[in-house]
């Protein structure tokens with residue numbers, strides 16, 4: 597017998613088709629099933645501003661939606677955003693039952709969709725495959741509940757946990773197969789961030805290369821002293837997405853800020869002692885997920901601020917020795933600090949990915 601869980605898994609699969617395209621909106625999938633168990637509509641939300649998954653699935657089902665069950669990976673919305681409320685369409689379509697994986701954390705919804713449907717005699721169940729639904733949209737959930745992006749710290753290290761051969765020395769650690777995995781992560785997130793030290797030493801492009809990416813990639817540089825040169829290579833790649841330099845309010849009127857702004861860079865202020873305020877400032881650029889790629893100092897500051905949600909470590913089979921720059925400035929860090937750990941080989945390198953235990 598096909599269960600609610602089976603149909604919800606199908607809706608989750610459908611939702612993933614929007615991966616990398618929907619921010620700042622969540623990934624959502626919806627499936628319409630008749631009382632006989634026939635799937636008569638199935639759709640995903642494609643991008644912000646376009647119809648919601650529920651509306652598309654109901655449109656596909658047409659008259660066959662009457663008396664059906666609608667499975668959706670997120671509580672249907674009840675507010676007038678860029679499209680009308682889904683709950684009105686659900687009631688108008690004559691849907692008998694709605695099964696939602698999880699409540700929408702958007703303060704404009706948060707249970708309001710469920711209450712509206714129940715008030716209109718629709719039977720509602722919430723909580724089927726909720727953990728998967730939350731994971732699918734962890735950027736959206738973090739943005740809604742903590743008003744900051746979901747932060748993935750990505751670092752390449754040597755076997756002895758060093759990120760560079762010496763302070764200020766550009767050090768290539770990973771192999772082309774590992775670089776490809778890193779590029780795939782760049783294709784999925786909304787933004788990359790680095791510290792000004794990395795820009796000055798490595799002069800990276802910070803673009804997603806050799807992977808398909810549907811939306812522009814925001815590149816952020818944390819730079820309280822505003823040392824980013826207008827000639828930096830990242831500034832020359834604005835066609836790939838906006839470059840945002842986060843600095844202190846005192847720097848906003850400086851000549852350096854004016855020169856960067858002239859080149860098309862967005863210079864924004866943050867409280868330099870509070871890194872989270874910098875990441876929050878990126879919400880202006882619709883950033884729900886952020887890859888913190890370096891360098892050592894900025895990653896240590898983010899770790900100490902307890903805002904790292906996941907870690908991606910790329911470990912190369914080299915030893916850099918005691919002159920090398922230690923990961924997290926030598927702070928105690930082991931894989932035991934992570935949960936949901938995945939580890940795999942990539943050419944000669946080992947990749948370890950996991951979520952951070954919030955109690956570190």
Ligand SMILES: NC(=O)c1ccc[n+]([C@@H]2O[C@H](COP(=O)([O-])OP(=O)(O)OC[C@H]3O[C@@H](n4cnc5c(N)ncnc54)[C@H](OP(=O)(O)O)[C@@H]3O)[C@@H](O)[C@H]2O)c1
Pocket residue numbers: 750751752753758759760762763764765766767769790791792793794795797798818819820821822823868869870871889890891892893894895897921
């Ligand atoms: N192995 C890897 O995965 C990897 C990745 C990237 C870089 N790297 C290496 O790391 C080295 C660069 O690292 P780095 O530590 O010198 O530079 P960094 O972390 O890229 O940048 C450090 C700068 O960030 C600025 N910053 C802004 N807000 C900050 C905050 N809240 N806390 C701390 N700093 C803040 C500071 O300048 P202000 O005080 O002016 O703001 C600081 O000097 C290079 O050798 C590079 O090759 C390695």
